Amino acid sequence: MLFPTPRQMKTIEENSDGSGISYRALMENAGEMLTLLINQIGEDFDLSAGAVILCGSGNNGGDGFVTARLLAETGIPVTVALACGDPSTELAALEYMELSGVKGVQVIDINDNIEMIFKHLSSAAVIVDAVFGTGYHGFLPQNIKDCFDYADRCSGIKIAADVPSGGDCLRGTVAEGTMKCSYTVTFGYKKVGMLMYPLADYCGEIITADIGFTDSCIRRIDYLPTLFDGKDLLSVLPKRHKNSYKGDFGKLLNVAGCSRMRGAAMLSTKAALRCGTGLVTLASPESVIGSVAIGIPEATYLPVSADRNGCISEAGGETILKNLAGKTAVSVGCGLAVTAATKTLVRKIIKEADCPIILDADGINCIADNIDIIRDAKNKLIITPHTGELARLLGNTTEAAAADRLTLAVNLAREYNIIIVAKGVPTFVVGDGKVYAVPAGNPGLSKGGSGDVLTGVIAALCAQGVEPMKAAAAGVYIHGAAADEAAKEYSEIAMLPSDVADNLSFVFKNLNNEGI
Numbered sequence: 001m002l003f004p005t006p007r008q009m010k011t012i013e014e015n016s017d018g019s020g021i022s023y024r025a026l027m028e029n030a031g032e033m034l035t036l037l038i039n040q041i042g043e044d045f046d047l048s049a050g051a052v053i054l055c056g057s058g059n060n061g062g063d064g065f066v067t068a069r070l071l072a073e074t075g076i077p078v079t080v081a082l083a084c085g086d087p088s089t090e091l092a093a094l095e096y097m098e099l100s101g102v103k104g105v106q107v108i109d110i111n112d113n114i115e116m117i118f119k120h121l122s123s124a125a126v127i128v129d130a131v132f133g134t135g136y137h138g139f140l141p142q143n144i145k146d147c148f149d150y151a152d153r154c155s156g157i158k159i160a161a162d163v164p165s166g167g168d169c170l171r172g173t174v175a176e177g178t179m180k181c182s183y184t185v186t187f188g189y190k191k192v193g194m195l196m197y198p199l200a201d202y203c204g205e206i207i208t209a210d211i212g213f214t215d216s217c218i219r220r221i222d223y224l225p226t227l228f229d230g231k232d233l234l235s236v237l238p239k240r241h242k243n244s245y246k247g248d249f250g251k252l253l254n255v256a257g258c259s260r261m262r263g264a265a266m267l268s269t270k271a272a273l274r275c276g277t278g279l280v281t282l283a284s285p286e287s288v289i290g291s292v293a294i295g296i297p298e299a300t301y302l303p304v305s306a307d308r309n310g311c312i313s314e315a316g317g318e319t320i321l322k323n324l325a326g327k328t329a330v331s332v333g334c335g336l337a338v339t340a341a342t343k344t345l346v347r348k349i350i351k352e353a354d355c356p357i358i359l360d361a362d363g364i365n366c367i368a369d370n371i372d373i374i375r376d377a378k379n380k381l382i383i384t385p386h387t388g389e390l391a392r393l394l395g396n397t398t399e400a401a402a403a404d405r406l407t408l409a410v411n412l413a414r415e416y417n418i419i420i421v422a423k424g425v426p427t428f429v430v431g432d433g434k435v436y437a438v439p440a441g442n443p444g445l446s447k448g449g450s451g452d453v454l455t456g457v458i459a460a461l462c463a464q465g466v467e468p469m470k471a472a473a474a475g476v477y478i479h480g481a482a483a484d485e486a487a488k489e490y491s492e493i494a495m496l497p498s499d500v501a502d503n504l505s506f507v508f509k510n511l512n513n514e515g516i
Contacts, residue, residue: 001190001226001227001229002189002190002218002224002225002226002227003189003190003191003192003194003195003225003226003227003437004189004191004192004221004224004225005169005170005191005192005225005406006134006135006169006170006191007170008221008224009134009135009169009188009189009191010135011221012188012189012213012217012218012221013026013217015216015217015218015219016212016213016214016217019214019216019217021212021213021214023059023091024091024094025212026187026211026212027059027062027063027066027091027095028066029187029209029210029211029212030063030066030161030162030187030209030211031063031064031065031066031067031069031070031095032066032070033185033187033209033210033211034063034066034067034128034159034161034185034209035066035067035070035071035074037159037183037185037207037209038051038067038071038076038126038128038159039071039074041126041157041183042076042125045125045157046125047076047125047126048076048125049077049123049124049125049156050076050077050078050079050120050123050124050125050126051068051071051076051077051078051079051124051125051126051127051128052078052079052081052117052120052121052124052126052127052128052151052156053065053067053068053078053079053080053081053128053130054081054083054110054127054128054129054130054131054144054147054151054165055068055080055081055082055083055130055131056083056084056130056131056132056133056165057082057083057084057085057086057087057088057089057092058084058087058088058089058092058132058133059089059091059092059133060130060131060132060133060161060162060165061082061083061084061087061092061130061131062087062089062091062092062094062095062096063130063161063162063187064080064128064130064161065080065087065092065095065096065098065099066095066098067128067130067161068080068099068102068105069095069098069099069102069105072102072103072104072105073102075104076104077104077106078104078105078106079105079106079107079108079117079120079124080099080105080106080107080108081108081109081110081117081120081147082107082108082109082110083110083131083143083144083147084131084141084144085109085111108120110143110144110147111143114143114146114147117147117150118147118150121147121150121151121154121156122150122154124154124156125156125157126156126157126159127151127154127156127157127158127159128159128160128161129148129158129159129160129161129164129165129179129181130161130162131144131165132163132165132166133161133162133163134162134163134169134191135169136165136166136167136168137168137170137171137173137175138175139175139176140165140166140175140176140177140178144165144177145176145177148165148166148177148178148179149177151179152179152180157182157183158179158180158181158182158183158204159181159182159183159184159185160179160181160183160184160185160203160204161185161187162184162185162186162187163184163186163191163193163194163199163203164178164179164180164181164184164199164202164203165178165179166178166179167193167194167199167202167203168193168199169191169192169193169194169199170191170192170193170404170406170407171193171196171403171404172192172193172194172195172196172197172198172199172200173193173196173198173199173403174198174199174202178202179202180201180202180204181202181203181204182204182205183204183205183206183207184203184204184205184206184207185207185209186203186206186207186208186209187209187211188208188209188210188211188213189208189213190206190208192225192406192437194206195425195426195437195439196424196425196426197425222433222434223410223413223414223430223433223434223435224434224435225406225428225435225436225437226434226435226436226437227436227437227438227439228429228436228437228438228473228474228476228477229477230477230511232470232473232474232477233474233477233478233511234511236461236466236470236471236473236474237461237466237474237511238276238464238465238466240276245278246278246279247278247279248278249276249277249278249463249464250277250278250279250328250329250460250462250463250464250465251277251278251279251281251326251327251328251329251463252272252277252279252280252281252327252328252329252330252331252459252460252462252463253281253283253302253320253323253324253327253329253330253331254268254269254272254280254281254282254283254330254331254334254456254459255283255284255312255320255330255331255332255333255336255345255349255363256268256269256282256283256284256331256332256333256334256335256336256452257282257284257285257288257292257334257335257336258284258285258288258306258309258310258311258312258335258336258337259285259287259288259306259309259310259311260310260337261334261335261336261337262287262288262291262292262335263335263449263452264334264335264336264361264449264452265282265284265288265292265334265335266291266292266295266296267334267449267452267453267456267497267498267501268331268334268360268452268453268455268456268459269282269292269296269299269456270295270296270456270498270501271452271453271454271455271456271457271460271501271504272331272456272457272459272460272463273296273298273299273460274456274460274501274504274505275456275457275460275461275475275478275504276460276464276508277459277460277463277464278463278464279300280298280299280300280460280463281299281300281301281302281323281327282299282300282301282302283301283302283304283312283319283320283323284301284302284303284304284312285303285304285305285306285310285311285312285316286303286304286306287306287310288310289301289303302319302320302323304316304317304319304320305319307339307341309337309339311336311337311339311341311342312336312337312339312341312342312345313341314340314341314344316341317341317342317344317345317348320345320349321345321348321349321352324349324352324353324354324355327353327355327463328355328356328462328463328464328465329355329356329357329358329459329462329463330349330353330355330356330357330358330459331357331358331359331360331455331456331458331459332345332346332349332357332358332359332360332363333346333359333360333361333362333363333364333365333366333455334360334361334362334363334451334452334455334456335361335362335452336361336362336363336366337362338362338365338366342362342366343366343367345366346359346363346366346367347366347367347370347373350367350373350374350376350377350381351373351376351377351378352378353378353379354378354379355379355462356379356380356381356382356462356468356471357377357379357380357381357382358382358383358384358455358458358459358462359381359382359383359384360383360384360451360452360454360455361389361451361452361455363383364383364384364385364389364392364393365389365392367393368389368392368393371393371416374416374418375416375417377418380418380419380468381418381419382418382419382420382421382431382458382462382468382471382472383418383419383420383421384420384421384423384451384454384455384458384472385420385421385422385423386423386424386451387401387402387405387423387424388401390405390408390409390412390420390422393412394408394412396408402424405422405424405428406422406428406430406435408422409422409428409430410430410435412430413430413431413432417431418431419431419432419468419469419472421454421458421472421475421476423451423454425439425441426438426439426440427439427440427441427476427480429469429472429473429476431468431469431472432469434469436469436472436473438473438476438477438480439480440476440477440479440480440481440483440484441476441479441480441483441484442480442483442484442487442492443492444483444486444487444490444491444492444493444495445480445483445497445500447495447496447497448497449496449497449498450479450483450497450500452497453479453482453497453500453501453504454475454476454479456501457475457478457479457504458471458472458475458476460475461474461475478504478507479500479504481506481507482500482501482503482504482506482507483495483500483503485503485506485507486499486500486502486503489503
């Protein structure tokens with residue numbers, strides 16, 4: 001399932017027009033599908049009170065004009081409310097002209113008589129928002145906000161054409177005054193912003209209408225967001241044959257922990273073992289290993305020297321570098337701390353490790369002041385930043401990174417040829433010209449340590465030979481499914497990251513033909 005950005009939707013429409021399905025045909029199809037839904041609703045509700053269609057001046061308004069004409073032809077009285085004056089695009093103008101002389105259609109400009117619009121809204125069976133389309137972002141004009149505010153208090157069923165006006169289909173934000181809808185009929189594909197909040201709450205039930213796009217319309221569009229679900233997970237997981245042995249399932253080196261963040265080393269190591277890695281070695285100061293080994297006897301351990309603060313020392317780093325050979329994946333950063341020695345270690349691992357590297361937490365922080373070091377990676381590099389870490393990598397504010405995680409992640413992946421797990425709702429896995437959207441997990445993951453579990457899961461899959469992009473997406477999905485199970489048992493408030501690690505077994509036990 002695809003979730004294009006507004007810019008990608010524009011390209012898809014251009015490709016359609018160039019391949020024989022014109023903009024005009026797309027608009028007619030959109031209006032027809034919206035009319036079909038309204039008539040279907042009419043099977044359960046009385047539509048004799050008619051419809052009010054709030055139309056903008058652009059092509060979204062054109063979709064509304066088509067809908068008004070088709071509804072009127074079925075005998076439903078329609079009021080078209082011009083929210084932005086006369087049509088401003090050629091297509092919208094053509095459809096507006098088609099309304100001329102159609103019986104049962106009344107046209108009112110809200111700037112001329114907003115009180116009359118309110119009167120029609122109060123009695124309408126259906127209220128359609130066709131004011132602004134998927135490319136809109138910014139503030140809603142006051143008169144439109146007034147109409148939406150009044151409509152919110154009316155009993156008519158609210159339906160958005162393509163997207164609720166004021167919704168940002170890239171970032172998932174909504175402008176003040178956006179109308180909450182019971183249904184959104186989105187044309188061609190759901191848009192990526194509809195996966196995010198608060199926009200998802202304003203869309204109501206989202207119905208995707210086929211308006212004629214073909215597969216050729218999406219060819220050669222890179223970084224087109226695609227949903228990653230349970231069926232995808234099934235295709236990714238390594239098969240375990242009867243004659244398998246531990247060497248068949250990889251050798252992971254987990255470089256993690258310091259004296260004050262021992263739990264991070266434990267959580268990431270345990271998660272990697274739970275997800276099927278054949279051999280997991282924790283490289284950490286002896287004080288950390290002494291704590292972790294009690295609870296995880298299945299791992300192997302590489303004790304290294306520490307500085308006086310209990311962090312991996314320069315000599316300890318050299319020991320780790322000598323043990324990179326033969327590993328099928330390396331995870332770096334969980335509870336590592338940021339010191340001169342750990343910065344040097346992380347940069348040398350990036351340059352020397354001949355296997356996929358998963359960089360999380362302090363691993364990311366260790367390169368934030370010299371991000372160009374990642375150009376020297378010998379193998380594929382996966383980084384797993386939360387919004388604050390993404391901001392530090394790019395020299396942005398956390399607010400700016402939160403406002404547009406997807407665009408920033410795509411730019412970073414394109415520039416440095418890396419894979420980025422941009423954590424959030426949904427999490428975006430970005431790299432190699434692809435984007436996987438993974439709407440996994442729940443707010444109970446908002447606790448320190450959750451990211452350590454995720455790193456262990458992704459690293460486990462990479463160590464077992466799963467292609468890094470799919471390993472990252474599958475890791476996010478598995479982590480989220482385990483978190484959902486932990487929430488059922490403990491609640492979102494009380495669940496702990498260790499509960500998520502313990503529930504990883506649930507995911508694998510309950511796999512079926514649909515995933516989980």
